[in-house]
Amino acid sequence: MATNDEIHDEDSPYRVHSRREIVSLLTSMMERNQLLSLLIKGGSESVITSILEIDEDDDSVVFDAAPSAMLNESILQSSRIAFEALYNNIRITFTSEKAHQCVYQERPALKITIPPSVVRLQRREYFRIATPIAKPLRCTFRVTRPDGSFDTIVTLLNNISAGGIGITDEKKLLDPTVGRIYEDCQLEMTDNTLVSVKLQIRDCKEVKLASGKTVNRFGCEFIDIPRAVLAAIQRFITKLEREQNAKASGMI
Structure with a gap:
């Protein structure tokens, strides 16, 4: 069983490293307004968010900001952030070391680097909430x-x-x-x-x-x-x- 902030080696057969596949997957999730759980502090704090933009030239993914300034500050100060979603009955997880504050269409948002890998598990039991x-x-x-x-x-x-x-x-x-x-x-x-x-x-x-x-x-x-x-x-x-x-x- 993987922890919230770490995907263990046994999940490696399900890890995708292809940038093209990762960008395609995240773009599809964005276009369908897929909701994701953003987790910090080992999963003890979380917020529901969605992808707003993927910029390959900037190597970035932009997300909705958290609804409270306090939670946003906690996210910005976190050294490791985890994302989870159930997309087409497949559990999608990826992590980022840091999030940055930005503005998207005149509203507060968060930005991370496009993840170097994404784990796709087709076993429903691994989806954690x-x-x-x-x-x-x-x-x-x-x-x-x-x-x-x-x-x-x-x-x-x-x-x-x-x-x-x-x-x-x-x-x-x-x-x-x-x-x-x-x-x-x-x-x-x-x-x-x-x-x-x-x-x-x-x-x-x-x-x-x-x-x-x-x-x-x-x-x-x-x-x-x-x-x-x-x-x-x-x-x-x-x-x-x-x-x-x-x-x-x-x-x-």
């Missing part, structure tokens, strides 16, 4: 102690795909060892549904917040997930995607 920031969701871990008692560790759910989740452990209580499996986890979804899942730690990064506090951010993979639970998660992802698209288009 950020969860609502205004109403944070949680994933609760029930951890068995050596004496047989239990600890309950509550984490924030940052994003979700049918392959796994991204979480924040604010108190840094979870064991960050890659490969560690947690058998008893409760995943919260926006319709007040809780599902039980088994999770394996695939990635852990210590992140320093603006307040100066440090937290651990994990990438976790679902293990032996029941078909009914997977179906519920896929319905949840579809619901989130529709809500975010509706919000971006001004319908809600």
Whole structure:
């Protein structure tokens, strides 16, 4: 499972390096007004955007700016930016080291260099979507102690795909060892549904917040997930995607 800000080597067969193909793909997405998720800070912050212009002579791609000045500033200060979209049922991802402020048709916009590569995954389960920031969701871990008692560790759910989740452990209580499996986890979804899942730690990064506090951010993979639970998660992802698209288009 790839993290938000990194595509691992196992995805290399799906990575496109041809500039002609990349420009053609991005142009097609632009012409169809395809919405993309722009993610920063390891996926903990995101905004829905779209491509406004592709300039091969300038080696640049221009995007809609974020709706708030604060979020725009966070994007401009980020050293790594990730983009994700589901286009024709194919997950499209690419990254940029830096975004620059610009003006497009007399309105604020953002500009990045044309990406040197793009990953195209035709497996729906790899599409990852950020969860609502205004109403944070949680994933609760029930951890068995050596004496047989239990600890309950509550984490924030940052994003979700049918392959796994991204979480924040604010108190840094979870064991960050890659490969560690947690058998008893409760995943919260926006319709007040809780599902039980088994999770394996695939990635852990210590992140320093603006307040100066440090937290651990994990990438976790679902293990032996029941078909009914997977179906519920896929319905949840579809619901989130529709809500975010509706919000971006001004319908809600």
